[in-house]
Amino acid sequence: MPRASTGIVAIIPARGGSKGIPRKNLQPLCGKPLIAYSIEAALAARLVERVVVSTDDEEIAEVARRYGAEVPFLRPSALARGSSIIGDVVNHVVDQLATAGWRAFAQATLYPTHPFRAPGLIDQLLERLFSRNDTVFTVRRLTVRRHTFFVPGDGGLRPLATDPSVGGPYPGALHRAYGLLHASVLAARGKPGHAHEITDPAALVDIDTPEDLLLAEAIVRQGLFPASLEASPEACPETTPEASAGGAAA
DSSP states (O other): OOOOOOOEEEEEEOOSOOSSSTTGGGOEETTEEHHHHHHHHHHHOTTOOEEEEEOSOHHHHHHHHHTTOBOOSOOOGGGSSTTOOHHHHHHHHHHHHHHTTOOOSEEEEOOTTOOOOOTTHHHHHHGGGGTTOSEEEEEEEEOOBTTTOEEEETTEEEESOOOOSTTOBOSSOEEEEEEEEEEEESSOOSOOEEEEEOOOTTTTOOOOSHHHHHHHHHHHHTTOSOGGGOOOGGGOOOOOHHHHHHHHHO
């Protein structure tokens, strides 16, 4: 079935190299490779016209295609280093698609290390790009206490938090960008950005270590991830951190 002609491309950056878990994007999570969760979430969004995986790795490209994503080209090795800037990766995808004759209205970046996106979230945020915002992105709350962060001041460093009580919480909420989704129109119109706070503990899981993978498995096993994306608790037997780490390194 043809997808809606919205001009929005979902870009899933998935290079072959990784440090915390070798071959992380292909690690199995309850019967599916990790990257499949982000591909399925993007394909389920009605406002996403194209789902493109940006990778330098042939095996990742093959798996991505199997789950329904496009991989019309491989990412240059210069953009696949640990120090590579994600903005350059996104621009590479957008430019390559334009060269091939398809010009995007907007791009939505979904990091594959965040497997749990609530149904409807992507559409909820992308809809804002058509009239209200030039950028939309997800954020998570930071726990800030008096002796957590320091800023220059008074000839040295002073606590960012001003609550005088020992260990007392900072009265103002702070947030940081979170990679569940970051989307923007490609031709800025002077409209503001919109930050959407993620509070669901499952959605805040970011796979970086074997322990993170175990946590994600437990979330699927206990039915805390929306079943509409066909996660399989039956494919998630109980494991141990040692077993998970050993499997990741193979």
